[in-house]
Amino acid sequence: MDFVPVFLPVTKQPEDGWWFIFCGDKLLVKEEKTDVLIPSSTDVSGLMMNLISTHGIGRLEGKPCYASEVHEEVSAPTGMIFQGLRSLLGHLDEEVFLVAGRAFQCLGWDKDHQYCGKCGGRTELRLDELARSCPACGLISHPEVTPAVIVAVIRGEEILLARSHRFQGSFFSVLAGFVEAGETFERCVKREVREEVAIEVDNIRYFGSQPWPFPHSLMVGFTAEYAGGEISIDDKEISEAGWFTAETLPEVPRTGTIARRLIEWFCDNHKPEKSV
Numbered sequence: 177m178d179f180v181p182v183f184l185p186v187t188k189q190p191e192d193g194w195w196f197i198f199c200g201d202k203l204l205v206k207e208e209k210t211d212v213l214i215p216s217s218t219d220v221s222g223l224m225m226n227l228i229s230t231h232g233i234g235r236l237e238g239k240p241c242y243a244s245e246v247h248e249e250v251s252a253p254t255g256m257i258f259q260g261l262r263s264l265l266g267h268l269d270e271e272v273f274l275v276a277g278r279a280f281q282c283l284g285w286d287k288d289h290q291y292c293g294k295c296g297g298r299t300e301l302r303l304d305e306l307a308r309s310c311p312a313c314g315l316i317s318h319p320e321v322t323p324a325v326i327v328a329v330i331r332g333e334e335i336l337l338a339r340s341h342r343f344q345g346s347f348f349s350v351l352a353g354f355v356e357a358g359e360t361f362e363r364c365v366k367r368e369v370r371e372e373v374a375i376e377v378d379n380i381r382y383f384g385s386q387p388w389p390f391p392h393s394l395m396v397g398f399t400a401e402y403a404g405g406e407i408s409i410d411d412k413e414i415s416e417a418g419w420f421t422a423e424t425l426p427e428v429p430r431t432g433t434i435a436r437r438l439i440e441w442f443c444d445n446h447k448p449e450k451s452v
């Protein structure tokens with residue numbers, strides 16, 4: 177599956193494609209045996225009158241993808257259900273989940289930018305790009321992306337994991353935090369780790385990234401090495417933190433998240449020597 181996030185103007189009779197239709201934070205999906213699929217134009221033809229707003233958000237395998245929304249009282253067509261986007265992570269194809277995230281982000285951005293942030297005038301959707309502009313003062317807004325770092329701090333055969341007050345559930349994860357204006361990723365990694373657990377790190381290396389559409393983050397993953405300090409938690413953010421080996425891991429985040437990928441990378445690369 178190959179997705180290209182290009183702008184597609186939406187006409188009265190849209191091209192045949194995939195429809196990412198949300199009801200609140202729930203996405204309309206088809207369940208076929210063990211597969212979770214995105215409905216096609218034919219599948220959702222009966223819903224067209226109920227769509228609140230529609231955006232063309234790109235092409236998946238060459239076919240157009242549309243993001244749209246229905247009111248709460250609209251029920252799913254036969255054979256389909258509205259399912260929470262978060263719960264679909266790991267169930268939808270990985271590339272399709274990224275498109276669903278982009279659809280959710282674009283719809284959220286569109287709702288939050290109906291009025292100009294500069295002059296307060298009513299904004300309009302542009303016809304040549306995915307953007308809203310203000311006819312009165314010309315201000316243009318695009319769907320926003322907020323970068324955040326996420327980092328696996330390693331000390332010998334141990335990884336630093338913490339529990340945040342924000343987590344729902346009892347799992348531990350690697351540290352994460354939003355990038356400040358004027359800050360590089362590397363400095364953000366050092367600052368976040370220092371602020372949250374009073375640990376110094378170096379040898380920061382890029383690991384990978386994951387768009388996180390709740391509501392519009394981009395998680396940028398790094399690995400780093402312990403360079404000094406004793407754990408002292410910032411209890412506004414963190415409730416518990418500690419060093420764990422691959423054999424003493426606590427409950428960790430679910431499959432499909434970059435946090436989980438970082439922890440799996442640690443386990444693969446820091447297996448304790450087996451005694452013979």
Ligand SMILES: [Zn+2]
Binds near residue numbers: 292310313
């Ligand atoms: Zn304006």
